[in-house]
């Protein structure tokens with residue numbers, strides 16, 4: 341029997357969807373409804389490599405989008421066995437995926453206070469999809485679950501403890517499905533059991549995070565209470581002096597929301613370069629000597645190297661440093677510049693292997709003499725969601 345699972349990722353104005361074979365990870369169909377709530381709402385999808393685009397009714401919302409997605413799925417003749425929903429915040433309650441029932445829905449809503457945009461959209465996606473597919477198991481797969489093994493010394497902020505105890509203020513971590521996939525994939529590649537595999541994984545996409553994973557368990561991660569902490573990202577600032585948001589509010593006469601927007605949407609690679617959040621654009625500009633692009637890449641790699649080296653103390657049995665995500669899987673420049681900081685740790689990148697590991701080619705990029713292996717492993721978050729959802733079918 342084919343184990344086809346519908347994977348849904350509902351954002352505030354978009355729905356990403358795919359049909360994934362839970363055993364092989366193959367995507368028979370994938371697509372996205374965008375600009376929901378706007379005049380130009382549309383649905384684009386790919387079946388067996390062929391692209392299609394449909395206009396949705398003006399101001400179509402999640403319900404119209406999911407109806408259209410349902411008819412596209414029906415046309416494929418696939419009989420799905422479950423629906424896996426990406427949910428951003430699972431608080432401390434969800435250490436793994438959960439079959440959606442009233443209690444799970446209530447908890448997702450409760451955690452919306454910590455990730456308002458994400459969790460409310462995820463919730464809307466689940467309840468709408470439940471109406472469309474009332475007979476299938478709906479499974480919530482949380483971005484935060486993988487990090488529930490992180491010890492207190494890594495997740496408690498140096499704030500009054502009451503803030504953690506009474507308000508749940510702590511590091512939660514995000515991108516958990518990706519880091520979990522990278523762990524499993526690396527273990528298979530190294531011919532080791534997952535429980536015996538230790539890595540530092542760098543997920544570098546528009547959002548970026550590094551995780552320390554010791555013997556199959558997450559022990560630290562760079563994203564925090566929200567997905568703003570840690571590395572420099574496309575438009576997010578990552579680590580800052582915590583007094584800055586207040587100072588900026590006063591200096592610029594802006595509201596807390598406006599400063600939050602500045603830190604999330606106008607900072608990072610975009611803010612530093614004053615050019616783009618897109619790493620490809622920055623690399624091209626850097627080649628032509630664009631100072632902002634050069635500086636943005638330099639800061640990005642330096643911060644990343646600091647995090648990776650910091651996590652070496654959290655991963656004493658380190659097997660490999662692993663790069664993934666759009667940047668991690670494709671940018672030989674970012675990998676080479678970052679790993680260049682590790683020469684005195686005995687880590688060495690093989691120039692040709694690093695250049696070869698791009699555009700879908702992956703594998704080891706370290707030199708045989710390197711003290712630690714460095715790998716490029718393509719991520720597949722949808723497969724993790726499908727595989728976890730299939731367990732409830």
Ligand code: ADP
Pocket residue numbers: 544545546547574617618619620621623665666667670671
């Ligand atoms: P998301 O977090 O939205 O899933 P992706 O994982 O697709 O994002 O990563 C997007 C980032 O990957 C962008 O900064 C993009 O420029 C970068 N990227 C994609 N291909 C390349 C490439 N060939 N060289 C450098 N960067 C790349």
